[in-house]
Amino acid sequence: MDGYNYLLxxxxxxxxxxxxxxxxxxxxxxxxVGALMAGLFFGPAVLGAITEHFLGFQFCLHPSPLLSTMAxxxxxxxxxxxxxxxxxxxxxxxxxVGFAVALMGVVVPLVMGAGLxxxxxxxVTFASAVFVGAVLTATSVSITVEALKxxxxxxxxxxxxxxxxxxxxxxxxxxxxxxxxxxxxxxxNIALVCVKIVGFFLFVGIxxxxxxxxxVWSDRxxxxxxxxxxxxxxxxxxxxxxxxxxxxxGVADIIGAFAAGMIIAMSPKGQYIAxxxxxxxxxxxxxxxxxxxxxxxxxxxxxxxxVAFTAAMVIVSIISKLGGCGLGAMLCGLSRRQxxxxxxxxxxxxxxxxxxxxxxxxxxxxxxxxxxxIVIMIIVCTIVTPIFLKGAFKGADxxxxxxxxxxxxxxxxxxxxxxxxxxxxxxxxxxxxxxx
Amino acid sequence: MDGYNYLLxxxxxxxxxxxxxxxxxxxxxxxxVGALMAGLFFGPAVLGAITEHFLGFQFCLHPSPLLSTMAxxxxxxxxxxxxxxxxxxxxxxxxxVGFAVALMGVVVPLVMGAGLxxxxxxxVTFASAVFVGAVLTATSVSITVEALKxxxxxxxxxxxxxxxxxxxxxxxxxxxxxxxxxxxxxxxNIALVCVKIVGFFLFVGIxxxxxxxxxVWSDRxxxxxxxxxxxxxxxxxxxxxxxxxxxxxGVADIIGAFAAGMIIAMSPKGQYIAxxxxxxxxxxxxxxxxxxxxxxxxxxxxxxxxVAFTAAMVIVSIISKLGGCGLGAMLCGLSRRQxxxxxxxxxxxxxxxxxxxxxxxxxxxxxxxxxxxIVIMIIVCTIVTPIFLKGAFKGADxxxxxxxxxxxxxxxxxxxxxxxxxxxxxxxxxxxxxxx
Numbered sequence: 112m113d114g115y116n117y118l119l120x121x122x123x124x125x126x127x128x129x130x131x132x133x134x135x136x137x138x139x140x141x142x143x144v145g146a147l148m149a150g151l152f153f154g155p156a157v158l159g160a161i162t163e164h165f166l167g168f169q170f171c172l173h174p175s176p177l178l179s180t181m182a183x184x185x186x187x188x189x190x191x192x193x194x195x196x197x198x199x200x201x202x203x204x205x206x207x208v209g210f211a212v213a214l215m216g217v218v219v220p221l222v223m224g225a226g227l228x229x230x231x232x233x234x235v236t237f238a239s240a241v242f243v244g245a246v247l248t249a250t251s252v253s254i255t256v257e258a259l260k261x262x263x264x265x266x267x268x269x270x271x272x273x274x275x276x277x278x279x280x281x282x283x284x285x286x287x288x289x290x291x292x293x294x295x296x297x298x299x300n301i302a303l304v305c306v307k308i309v310g311f312f313l314f315v316g317i318x319x320x321x322x323x324x325x326x327v328w329s330d331r332x333x334x335x336x337x338x339x340x341x342x343x344x345x346x347x348x349x350x351x352x353x354x355x356x357x358x359x360x361g362v363a364d365i366i367g368a369f370a371a372g373m374i375i376a377m378s379p380k381g382q383y384i385a386x387x388x389x390x391x392x393x394x395x396x397x398x399x400x401x402x403x404x405x406x407x408x409x410x411x412x413x414x415x416x417x418v419a420f421t422a423a424m425v426i427v428s429i430i431s432k433l434g435g436c437g438l439g440a441m442l443c444g445l446s447r448r449q450x451x452x453x454x455x456x457x458x459x460x461x462x463x464x465x466x467x468x469x470x471x472x473x474x475x476x477x478x479x480x481x482x483x484x485i486v487i488m489i490i491v492c493t494i495v496t497p498i499f500l501k502g503a504f505k506g507a508d509x510x511x512x513x514x515x516x517x518x519x520x521x522x523x524x525x526x527x528x529x530x531x532x533x534x535x536x537x538x539x540x541x542x543x544x545x546x547x
Numbered sequence: 548m549d550g551y552n553y554l555l556x557x558x559x560x561x562x563x564x565x566x567x568x569x570x571x572x573x574x575x576x577x578x579x580v581g582a583l584m585a586g587l588f589f590g591p592a593v594l595g596a597i598t599e600h601f602l603g604f605q606f607c608l609h610p611s612p613l614l615s616t617m618a619x620x621x622x623x624x625x626x627x628x629x630x631x632x633x634x635x636x637x638x639x640x641x642x643x644v645g646f647a648v649a650l651m652g653v654v655v656p657l658v659m660g661a662g663l664x665x666x667x668x669x670x671v672t673f674a675s676a677v678f679v680g681a682v683l684t685a686t687s688v689s690i691t692v693e694a695l696k697x698x699x700x701x702x703x704x705x706x707x708x709x710x711x712x713x714x715x716x717x718x719x720x721x722x723x724x725x726x727x728x729x730x731x732x733x734x735x736n737i738a739l740v741c742v743k744i745v746g747f748f749l750f751v752g753i754x755x756x757x758x759x760x761x762x763v764w765s766d767r768x769x770x771x772x773x774x775x776x777x778x779x780x781x782x783x784x785x786x787x788x789x790x791x792x793x794x795x796x797g798v799a800d801i802i803g804a805f806a807a808g809m810i811i812a813m814s815p816k817g818q819y820i821a822x823x824x825x826x827x828x829x830x831x832x833x834x835x836x837x838x839x840x841x842x843x844x845x846x847x848x849x850x851x852x853x854v855a856f857t858a859a860m861v862i863v864s865i866i867s868k869l870g871g872c873g874l875g876a877m878l879c880g881l882s883r884r885q886x887x888x889x890x891x892x893x894x895x896x897x898x899x900x901x902x903x904x905x906x907x908x909x910x911x912x913x914x915x916x917x918x919x920x921i922v923i924m925i926i927v928c929t930i931v932t933p934i935f936l937k938g939a940f941k942g943a944d945x946x947x948x949x950x951x952x953x954x955x956x957x958x959x960x961x962x963x964x965x966x967x968x969x970x971x972x973x974x975x976x977x978x979x980x981x982x983x
Contacts, residue, residue, distance in 0.1 A: 115789075115790055115794050115800060116790070116794070118623075118786045118787075118789050118790035118793075118800065119786070119787065119790045119794075121620075121783075121786050122783045122784075122786035122787045122790065125779050125780075125782055125783040125786070126779075126780070126783045129776055129779045129780065129783075176612070176613070177612070177613060177616050180553060180613050184557075187554075339829055340565055340569065342826070343561050343562075343565045343829070343830060343834075344561075344562070344565065346561055346830055346831075347558045347561040347562045348558075350554045350557050350558035350561070351554075351558045353551075353554050354551055354552070354554035354555045354558065357554075358551050358552070358555075364551060364554065387826050387830065388830075390778070390826045390827055391826055391827045391830055391831060393775055393779070394778055394779060394782060394823065394824075394827055395782075395827060395831075398779075
């Protein structure tokens with residue numbers, strides 16, 4: 112019967128993320144924070160530790176292959192919808208600023224992270240110090256995207272700059288990791304990595320053109336009125352692009368999903384397709400994504416020295432991204448407020464930091480005791496970013512916020528009315544045409 | 548990188564089920580048949596066998612724990628939505644007929660299946676013969692439900708009778724399996740099974756009342772206009788009921804999901820919740836459910852005698868259900884046409900047949916060579932049922948069909964208009980309040 116316990120896990124995840132979201136909204140925090148806390152609370156880190164202490168065994172939600180795969184699917188859908196909501200012209204317009212932001216956002220954390228290592232351990236090798244710096248370089252943009260969506264700031268100049276910078280950051284991060292591994296004597300071929308990245312962009316162009324043509328053709332040929340095929344085809348395209356990005360080109364799957372979203376938004380029926388992923392996201396995949404982040408946290412036991420290192424690392428990770436990216440934005444002529452918002456949006460770290468750390472440990476460049484500080488750094492950045500982001504966007508335009516929420520409500524109500532109409536028609540049909 | 552291949556599998560499943568559905572619709576077959584064929588074709592049974600023959604290895608989709616879990620989630624959502632669309636009064640009204648249909652639909656296949664064994668093997672023991680009969684008793688209603696939805700006949704008298712009969716059939720099947728295992732000397736306690744079944748119905752009543760009260764309270768207290776919580780809470784309730792049914796009471800999880808659906812439909816915001824599961828079903832879970840059925844098929848090599856037995860078993864399985872259930876319906880005064888439709892709707896067999904067979908093999912009552920015939924019987928019944936169902940409903944009321952499709956279109960269009968309104972408002976908002 113154990114094979115059915117995933118049903119209970121999903122039930123607890125859906126309920127707890129929703130309740131914690133509502134609570135954090137009441138506390139004027141972004142809902143994303145609540146969803147993250149739910150996984151942390153019901154997972155091994157809090158509930159598991161408490162029950163283990165008092166009952167002798169862990170009575171809590173546990174991470175599982177199913178949950179982590181569905182969480183991965185969740186982040187793919189988040190980035191896919193972000194792609195569909197992105198205005199390509201604005202993104203292009205933000206490209207130059209984005210590049211400056213991303214570059215500064217990689218260089219500053221790299222240098223500061225390496226400096227941190229030299230400060231705490233005088234005997235550290237250059238390769239080790241640079242590797243710890245590399246851990247701090249990769250931004251994880253999905254939390255920021257969800258927070259910006261919640262604040263209704265996804266399609267703003269700031270939002271677009273963050274997106275552009277995050278995309279470039281991912282690519283710089285790949286190159287950076289390759290360089291650092293090369294410095295440390297790994298067997299990675301930097302030329303190959305660059306060829307693959309260029310190949311990926313070519314591939315996106317070709318796939319985009321093919322999808323666009325196929326949709327135009329389908330739109331012209333299909334006299335049928337059944338629209339369901341479009342979201343299905345769009346989702347299949349997204350999954351294919353995510354797979355190709357990760358497996359064929361070595362770029363992150365979420366970049367492939369994002370590119371698929373942008374292509375779909377520019378193709379026929381793009382708006383219709385975009386409208387269909389809202390439900391699947393909030394009803395199943397997004398809660399699993401957020402809860403799973405919290406679930407996978409296990410807090411290690413640490414020495415006092417390591418606690419001090421952790422605190423320093425958290426501060427360095429936040430300040431270096433905020434400062435580096437903000438500086439990059441200011442150099443490109445953005446206002447202080449906008450630069451602050453952009454810098455904040457780039458603070459979030461994610462699983463890439465763990466991947467880099469894992470690689471460093473495999474190469475004996477990072478000591479295993481640093482895994483704890485890195486995990487805590489990711490948690491703090493993840494929770495802090497949406498909270499500060501909300502603050503950074505507050506005040507300036509309360510009215511805008513309300514209007515956006517209104518717009519949401521209008522769509523929701525129209526939705527309900529449409530369903531109601533549909534229901535009445537089918538009732539009418541039954542009454543008119545009898546039970547059979 | 549293998550960890551990402553599930554993305555490609557999902558992509559192929561979505562595309563192939565959609566394309567095969569469209570093709571089977573063009574061929575005047577129900578779309579469900581296309582979706583089933585897609586899994587069969589791209590799975591080990593066809594593409595795998597072909598590639599193994601020509602390339603020396605299987606190049607095809609493979610069943611995986613992830614796919615089968617998501618397929619299970621798919622059938623839960625199918626039965627959950629069926630529950631939400633079910634009119635409880637009509638179901639109660641169909642209860643008596645349903646009981647007669649289910650009883651005849653268990654007794655006739657049991658007797659005919661046992662007879663089949665005696666015909667093919669004179670030396671078979673009574674326990675073995677009865678066990679093979681028991682394999683034929685359990686109806687798998689989800690394929691029928693999906694086919695009826697597609698035909699727009701879910702909420703008809705015939706649809707309700709099939710649902711009622713299928714629910715009772717599941718319970719009779721449990722009792723039957725217990726009895727047969729008892730006859731064969733197993734260690735199952737029939738009194739305990741009955742207590743659990745009664746307990747389950749009590750539990751449904753209590754949980755239903757609790758959910759209803761909670762929703763009424765929530766509806767009164769909540770001044771907020773955010774509606775998203777309702778589908779989330781509803782889905783969590785569904786998952787909990789499915790888990791409780793399976794793990795606590797030993798009833799099938801889909802019965803729990805169905806009960807949850809009925810409870811939600813009667814509670815506040817039920818109609819709104821029901822409207823939200825359409826997308827999640829057709830965009831992700833239902834295609835996986837259908838494709839997975841086909842994927843899990845592996846065709847065994849069989850002797851000529853076994854082929855004859857298979858053919859006989861397929862015929863007996865169809866005729867016994869159709870005859871038994873149809874007779875039950877006719878005895879209760881339904882028309883010949885309705886009885887035929889009901890009998891057909893009950894023909895589908897599913898994983899329960901395999902579970903019973905597995906139990907029989909574990910008890911050395913069923914020879915392993917009979918697994919092949921049973922698998923083929925399930926496939927044929929699964930594919931044949933929706934095809935015949937469509938034929939059985941055709942002709943009498945073409946007009947009704949068209950009107951239903953129209954109603955679907957109206958809802959779809961209203962949906963699109965609502966989304967369009969929403970999109971324009973946010974554009975307007977951006978233009979009015981600036982980029983930030």
